[in-house]
Amino acid sequence: MGSEEDRIAIEKEKVLMVGxxxxxxxxxxxxxxxxxxxxxxxxxxxIEVSNxxxxxxxxxxxVGQSKxxxxxxxxxxxxxGVDIVAHHGNVKNTEFDIDFFKQFSVVxxxxxxxxxxxxxxxxxxxxxxxxxxxxxxxxLGQVTVHIKGKTECYECQxxxxxxxxPVCTITSTPSKLIHCIVWAKELALAKLFGxxxxxxxxxxxxSVEGKSxxxxxxxxxxxxxxxxxxxxxxxxxxxxxxxIFGYNIEIALQNEETWKARRQPDPLYLDKILPNQQEExxxxxxxxGNVVEIEQHPSVSAMATLGLxxxxxxxxxxxxxxxxxxxxxxxFKRRSKDIGKLVFDKDDQLAVEFVTAAANLRAHSFGIPMxxxxxxxxxxxxxxxxxxxxxxxxxxxxxxEALKLLTNQTEQCRMTYCVEHPTRKMLLVPVEPAEPNSHCxxxxxxxxxxxxxxxxxxxxxxxxxxxxxxxxxxxxxxxxGSSLLYETGDDLEDDMAAHYAxxxxxxxxxxxTPITTGVVLTVEDYHQDFRCSLHVKHRETFDEETEPxxxxxxxxxxxxINAEQPTLQxxxxxxxxxxxxxxxxxxxxxxxxxxxxxxxxxxxETTAGTKRKLEEDENLLKEKLKNHHLLADxxxxxxxxxxxxxxxxHREKDRL
Ligand SMILES: Nc1ncnc2c1ncn2[C@@H]1O[C@H](COP(=O)(O)OP(=O)(O)OP(=O)(O)O)[C@@H](O)[C@H]1O
Ligand SMILES: [Zn+2]
Numbered sequence: 001m002g003s004e005e006d007r008i009a010i011e012k013e014k015v016l017m018v019g020x021x022x023x024x025x026x027x028x029x030x031x032x033x034x035x036x037x038x039x040x041x042x043x044x045x046x047i048e049v050s051n052x053x054x055x056x057x058x059x060x061x062x063v064g065q066s067k068x069x070x071x072x073x074x075x076x077x078x079x080x081g082v083d084i085v086a087h088h089g090n091v092k093n094t095e096f097d098i099d100f101f102k103q104f105s106v107v108x109x110x111x112x113x114x115x116x117x118x119x120x121x122x123x124x125x126x127x128x129x130x131x132x133x134x135x136x137x138x139x140l141g142q143v144t145v146h147i148k149g150k151t152e153c154y155e156c157q158x159x160x161x162x163x164x165x166p167v168c169t170i171t172s173t174p175s176k177l178i179h180c181i182v183w184a185k186e187l188a189l190a191k192l193f194g195x196x197x198x199x200x201x202x203x204x205x206x207s208v209e210g211k212s213x214x215x216x217x218x219x220x221x222x223x224x225x226x227x228x229x230x231x232x233x234x235x236x237x238x239x240x241x242x243x244i245f246g247y248n249i250e251i252a253l254q255n256e257e258t259w260k261a262r263r264q265p266d267p268l269y270l271d272k273i274l275p276n277q278q279e280e281x282x283x284x285x286x287x288x289g290n291v292v293e294i295e296q297h298p299s300v301s302a303m304a305t306l307g308l309x310x311x312x313x314x315x316x317x318x319x320x321x322x323x324x325x326x327x328x329x330x331x332f333k334r335r336s337k338d339i340g341k342l343v344f345d346k347d348d349q350l351a352v353e354f355v356t357a358a359a360n361l362r363a364h365s366f367g368i369p370m371x372x373x374x375x376x377x378x379x380x381x382x383x384x385x386x387x388x389x390x391x392x393x394x395x396x397x398x399x400x401e402a403l404k405l406l407t408n409q410t411e412q413c414r415m416t417y418c419v420e421h422p423t424r425k426m427l428l429v430p431v432e433p434a435e436p437n438s439h440c441x442x443x444x445x446x447x448x449x450x451x452x453x454x455x456x457x458x459x460x461x462x463x464x465x466x467x468x469x470x471x472x473x474x475x476x477x478x479x480x481g482s483s484l485l486y487e488t489g490d491d492l493e494d495d496m497a498a499h500y501a502x503x504x505x506x507x508x509x510x511x512x513t514p515i516t517t518g519v520v521l522t523v524e525d526y527h528q529d530f531r532c533s534l535h536v537k538h539r540e541t542f543d544e545e546t547e548p549x550x551x552x553x554x555x556x557x558x559x560x561i562n563a564e565q566p567t568l569q570x571x572x573x574x575x576x577x578x579x580x581x582x583x584x585x586x587x588x589x590x591x592x593x594x595x596x597x598x599x600x601x602x603x604x605e606t607t608a609g610t611k612r613k614l615e616e617d618e619n620l621l622k623e624k625l626k627n628h629h630l631l632a633d634x635x636x637x638x639x640x641x642x643x644x645x646x647x648x649x650h651r652e653k654d655r656l
Contacts, residue, residue, distance in 0.1 A: 023110035026395030054388040101127035118472035121154035126529030141418035156437035184358035193342035237328035302326035323357035346381025
């Protein structure tokens with residue numbers, strides 16, 4: 001920072017920080033030490049043990065408390081005079097609306113997921129507040145600056161779509177462990193312990209290609225996965241085991257076509273794998289049957305009760321079977337409050353144990369090598385180990401950019417990329433920000449084309465698969481001309497809510513005014529101050545491999561959403577193939593996982609004409625980055641710089 005004048009100016013500015021995690025802790029400390037005196041801080045999370053190694057404002061005694069509040073208190077201890085307002089909540093909550101954002105001179109993001117980043121981007125655009133956006137993953141990091149009308153917004157550039165897998169690969173023909181992990185996480189775990197009302201187009205029952213499963217069978221299937229009266233937990237677990245690893249595989253084998261060119265899976269039955277073990281073991285043996293309300297233990301572990309100590313050891317089939325049985329029993333005995341609403345969380349030890357065991361058993365059946373819990377957890381949770389030093393560098397860069405913004409030096413602002421190996425002796429590579437992309441559907445309201453089979457797709461499909469998942473819209477209002485087709489909100493009258501709900505499952509073509517080729521839908525989200533128009537185009541068929549959603553959004557964001565993205569992920573200790581880094585498997589992920597999250601992207605041809613510095617560094621940068629697996633297909637597109645967009649979800653967790 002330059003002059004005394006600047007310093008005094010900074011003291012008056014009010015800034016908003018979003019995220020008090022790895023970057024956020026560093027950022028808050030650096031902000032106050034730089035002289036910022038008015039800071040609002042939003043974080044929705046509470047402190048976990050696994051945060052402590054890098055989120056240095058937190059101590060063991062803080063575990064379970066609000067990150068935002070503890071971070072504030074910790075900083076006030078060494079800078080008591082600073083005015084810090086801590087908000088424990090989701091930045092997407094309606095209390096953080098455009099007016100809330102307008103009170104700040106700049107917004108600084110230290111987030112870990114695409115969904116929240118997009119949301120903050122939209123509010124910053126709406127409020128006209130500049131945004132400094134950041135992300136780290138391992139040694140890599142970036143800080144980007146977004147000023148409405150002057151630079152790209154956060155969404156001007158393509159973000160790689162989360163990896164998705166064809167439904168049939170997951171349900172019928174897995175060939176990699178990640179397919180089995182997706183199956184265990186999204187199907188088996190969800191089916192046994194999740195919200196059964198959630199519609200899923202996947203089922204634990206292995207689907208038989210070419211044969212439709214009748215609703216009667218589906219019904220039977222739902223009942224099958226419920227505890228029967230008089231049945232012990234162990235009997236239930238054993239019944240589920242034989243069904244999903246034995247019977248369902250036998251059914252799948254009946255479809256000879258499927259296995260002509262593939263290795264046939266082996267059905268697994270419990271009496272063959274654990275022939276002498278009919279009884280409960282571990283802690284599950286302490287109580288039997290439908291015992292009610294035993295004390296709930298959120299940290300209960302099947303490994304612990306079975307005496308399996310090393311998370312890096314690959315369990316054999318028997319051990320996987322024992323963990324599978326034990327974890328189901330423990331869920332019923334010690335986690336019964338979670339049953340019916342469980343969602344996979346990488347920090348949930350018992351859920352990770354269940355997923356590891358179920359995935360390994362399925363892998364074994366399909367002749368796929370099994371993995372240790374440590375590796376499986378990394379894959380299921382998309383974990384890349386964080387490095388505190390990278391977070392600290394990135395936080396420093398965020399503050400530098402904020403200072404430039406607040407002292408009228410916006411032309412000095414830079415996007416800065418932190419690389420693993422020096423490029424021209426630089427580990428921090430600065431790039432001049434690009435101008436706004438005139439084809440951006442967020443900041444330029446470019447119309448989009450919605451390609452969909454209007455006879456089979458429903459409005460629910462459009463809302464879930466397109467508006468929420470792909471376009472990041474939270475509370476969509478959908479109009480066709482002047483007719484309102486859908487809206488949400490607490491103030492909605494019951495009869496209107498019922499009316500919209502009744503339409504949700506109707507196909508688009510069967511709407512009162514059919515929604516088919518030529519129709520333009522207008523989508524708005526008032527909270528985000530977002531609007532766009534979707535030009536509907538009926539299309540009969542979609543490629544199951546490349547278009548598993550059966551819906552495409554094209555136009556200028558075609559490359560953003562639908563194109564196959566280069567896989568440029570840095571290697572981590574847990575990685576053995578590209579799938580590891582692509583969360584949101586099979587398109588089923590909730591948005592969180594999304595976490596996730598996008599990884600690396602290129603400046604595509606659509607931005608030709610935008611100004612880019614470092615042109616001369618391009619080749620060098622390419623070479624350097626190639627060396628550590630960052631560039632997969634540099635040749636395919638013309639580009640001037642490599643951009644890491646945002647960061648893979650869940651990072652460092654060394655507590656296994
Ligand atoms: N929508 C949101 N609203 C408010 N805070 C958010 C939102 N999404 C993410 N965050 C916060 O952003 C922070 C990101 O920090 P970080 O990447 O270090 O993640 P973490 O959850 O602390 O660590 P890990 O993912 O490795 O467990 C977290 O504290 C998280 O709670
Ligand atoms: Zn934009």
